[in-house]
Amino acid sequence: MDSRIILASDRFSFALSPFWYRIFPVNIDLAIKSIFGVWAGYFVVNSLRVVLWGASDHLHTLEDYLVTAIISVTVTWALYRLLAVIGERPAGAVFILTIPTIFMATGTVYLTNLILAYPMPVLDYISIAHGISPNSALSHFSDMAFVNYLILVGWGGLYLAMVNSRNSQVALTHRQNLERANRESEMRALRYQLNPHFVFNALNSVSSLVIxxxxxxxxxxxxxxxxxxxxxxxxxxxxxxxxxxxxxxxxxxxxxxxxxxxxxxxxxxxxxxxxxxxxxxxxxxxxxxxxxxxxxxxxxxxxxxxxxxxxxxxxxxxxxxxxxxxxxxxxxxxxxxxxxxxxxxxxxxxxxxxxxxxxxxxxxxxxxxxxxxxxxxxxxxxxxxxx
The missing domain is CATH 3.30.565.10 (Histidine kinase-like ATPase, C-terminal domain)
Known part of the structure; x- marks a missing residue:
C-alpha cells in the first residue's frame, strides 16, 4: 500500500486537465483550494489594510503583498510535495513543518525583497522602504520571515487536518458500507435457509398423506x-x-x-x-x-x-x-x-x-x-x- 496520503476521490465541480494532476498528485482538490485560498486571503486582507490606512502610512505596499503571495504559492506547493512524500507519518510531518519550513519562509521573504529591491541590496531596500535604520533592517527581515513561517506552518496544519478528516470519513463510510453489505448477505443467507426448511416440512405433509x-x-x-x-x-x-x-x-x-x-x-x-x-x-x-x-x-x-x-x-x-x-x-x-x-x-x-x-x-x-x-x-x- 502506498504510504502517501491518498484519498478515495478528489472532488471538483469542474474538470481539470492532466497537467494539474501531475503538479498535484495527491489530494488535488484540498491542495489547490487550501494553497490558493490561504494566499488569496492573505493578499486580500492586506490589500484592504493598504487601502484603509493608505500606502504612505502602511509598512508595505500592494506590490509587496502581490509579489509575496505569488512566491509563497510556489513555496507552499513545494511544502505540499514534501508532505505528500512523507505521507501519514506524524514524526515526518512535524519535522517538515519545523526545520525545512524555517528555511522556506526565510527564502520566501529574501526572494520577495530581492525582486523588489533589484538592483539594490536587500537590507538597504528594507531600510529605505520602511524608514528604519540599517541596524534595524535585519531585525525587520527576521520578523517578516517569522510571520511567513507561521503562515506556512498554519497552512500545513490545516492541510493535514483536512486530509486526516476526509480519510477518516472515507474509512468510516467504507466500514459502514462493508458492514451493511455483510449484514444484507447474512439476511439473504437466512432467507434462503428457510427454503429447505420449508420443503422439509412440506414433504412431511405429503408423506403423512401417503402413509x-x-x-x-x-x-x-x-x-x-x-x-x-x-x-x-x-x-x-x-x-x-x-x-x-x-x-x-x-x-x-x-x-x-x-x-x-x-x-x-x-x-x-x-x-x-x-x-x-x-x-x-x-x-x-x-x-x-x-x-x-x-x-x-x-x-x-x-x-x-x-x-x-x-x-x-x-x-x-x-x-x-x-x-x-x-x-x-x-x-x-x-x-x-x-x-x-x-x-x-x-x-x-x-x-x-x-x-x-x-x-x-x-x-x-x-x-x-x-x-x-x-x-x-x-x-x-x-x-x-x-x-
Missing part, C-alpha cells in the same frame, strides 16, 4: 406445493415485501395444509388498515410461525384448531401476531422456541432492525398460544445501535 393412503389428496398437495414454491422462488420483490403480500403467501400455504387437516384446521386473517397493508417487512418472516402453529397446534390436537393472523399498529410499530388454540407446555416450549424457524426469525430481525424489533412467544388468554413479532418503521432498518 394414510390418501393418494389423491397427496397428489393434489404436491401440485399445490409446486405452484406455491414456484411463486415464492420466482418472487423478485427483494428482501422486503408488504404485509399484504406476505400474509397472502401464508394464506396460500394454509390452504395447502388444509388438504391434510380438512376438518381440524381453520384460519382467520385480519389486517388493520391500508397503512399496515403497505408496511414493508422481511420476506417469509411469518412463515416459521405458521409452520409451528400447524406442527404443534393442529397436528398434535384431535380437536379443531383455529389459526389467527393479525397485523396491527401499536405505538408507531407494526405488530404481527400468529395465534392458535392450545397451550405451550414446559417441555414443548423448549422445542418450540429453539427450532430453526424461530432462530431464523430472531436473527433476521436482529440483522434488519437491531434491538428495535423483537419476537415473543407464550401462552395467551383463553387457551391460546401467541407468537408476536414487533417491527419498527422501515426507516429504522439497518440502524446503527450503540454497542
Amino acid at each position: 394414510d393412503s390418501k393418494n389423491e389428496q397427496a397428489g393434489q398437495l404436491v401440485d399445490s406445493l409446486a405452484d406455491y414454491m414456484r411463486w415464492v422462488l420466482q418472487d423478485d420483490s427483494g428482501d422486503l415485501i408488504t404485509v399484504e403480500r406476505e400474509i397472502a403467501q401464508q394464506v396460500r400455504y394454509l390452504e395447502i395444509e388444509q388438504v391434510r387437516f380438512p376438518d381440524r384446521m381453520k384460519f382467520d386473517v385480519h389486517i388493520e388498515d391500508d397503512v399496515v397493508r403497505e408496511w414493508k417487512i422481511p420476506v417469509l418472516i411469518v412463515q416459521p410461525l405458521i409452520e409451528n402453529a400447524i406442527k404443534y397446534g393442529v397436528a398434535r390436537s384431535s380437536a379443531p384448531v383455529c389459526i389467527a393472523i393479525c397485523a396491527t399498529r401499536e405505538a408507531g410499530r407494526l405488530k404481527l401476531v400468529v395465534a392458535n388454540d392450545g397451550r405451550m407446555m414446559a417441555v414443548a416450549s423448549k422445542t418450540y422456541g429453539t427450532g430453526t424457524g424461530l432462530a431464523n426469525i430472531r436473527e433476521r430481525l436482529q440483522g434488519f432492525y437491531g434491538p428495535e424489533a423483537a419476537l415473543f412467544i407464550g401462552n395467551g388468554s383463553g387457551d391460546r398460544v401467541v407468537a408476536t413479532i414487533i417491527i419498527p418503521d422501515e426507516k429504522q432498518m439497518f440502524s446503527d445501535s450503540v454497542r
Whole structure:
C-alpha cells in the first residue's frame, strides 16, 4: 500500500486537465483550494489594510503583498510535495513543518525583497522602504520571515487536518458500507435457509398423506406445493415485501395444509388498515410461525384448531401476531422456541432492525398460544445501535 496520503476521490465541480494532476498528485482538490485560498486571503486582507490606512502610512505596499503571495504559492506547493512524500507519518510531518519550513519562509521573504529591491541590496531596500535604520533592517527581515513561517506552518496544519478528516470519513463510510453489505448477505443467507426448511416440512405433509393412503389428496398437495414454491422462488420483490403480500403467501400455504387437516384446521386473517397493508417487512418472516402453529397446534390436537393472523399498529410499530388454540407446555416450549424457524426469525430481525424489533412467544388468554413479532418503521432498518 502506498504510504502517501491518498484519498478515495478528489472532488471538483469542474474538470481539470492532466497537467494539474501531475503538479498535484495527491489530494488535488484540498491542495489547490487550501494553497490558493490561504494566499488569496492573505493578499486580500492586506490589500484592504493598504487601502484603509493608505500606502504612505502602511509598512508595505500592494506590490509587496502581490509579489509575496505569488512566491509563497510556489513555496507552499513545494511544502505540499514534501508532505505528500512523507505521507501519514506524524514524526515526518512535524519535522517538515519545523526545520525545512524555517528555511522556506526565510527564502520566501529574501526572494520577495530581492525582486523588489533589484538592483539594490536587500537590507538597504528594507531600510529605505520602511524608514528604519540599517541596524534595524535585519531585525525587520527576521520578523517578516517569522510571520511567513507561521503562515506556512498554519497552512500545513490545516492541510493535514483536512486530509486526516476526509480519510477518516472515507474509512468510516467504507466500514459502514462493508458492514451493511455483510449484514444484507447474512439476511439473504437466512432467507434462503428457510427454503429447505420449508420443503422439509412440506414433504412431511405429503408423506403423512401417503402413509394414510390418501393418494389423491397427496397428489393434489404436491401440485399445490409446486405452484406455491414456484411463486415464492420466482418472487423478485427483494428482501422486503408488504404485509399484504406476505400474509397472502401464508394464506396460500394454509390452504395447502388444509388438504391434510380438512376438518381440524381453520384460519382467520385480519389486517388493520391500508397503512399496515403497505408496511414493508422481511420476506417469509411469518412463515416459521405458521409452520409451528400447524406442527404443534393442529397436528398434535384431535380437536379443531383455529389459526389467527393479525397485523396491527401499536405505538408507531407494526405488530404481527400468529395465534392458535392450545397451550405451550414446559417441555414443548423448549422445542418450540429453539427450532430453526424461530432462530431464523430472531436473527433476521436482529440483522434488519437491531434491538428495535423483537419476537415473543407464550401462552395467551383463553387457551391460546401467541407468537408476536414487533417491527419498527422501515426507516429504522439497518440502524446503527450503540454497542
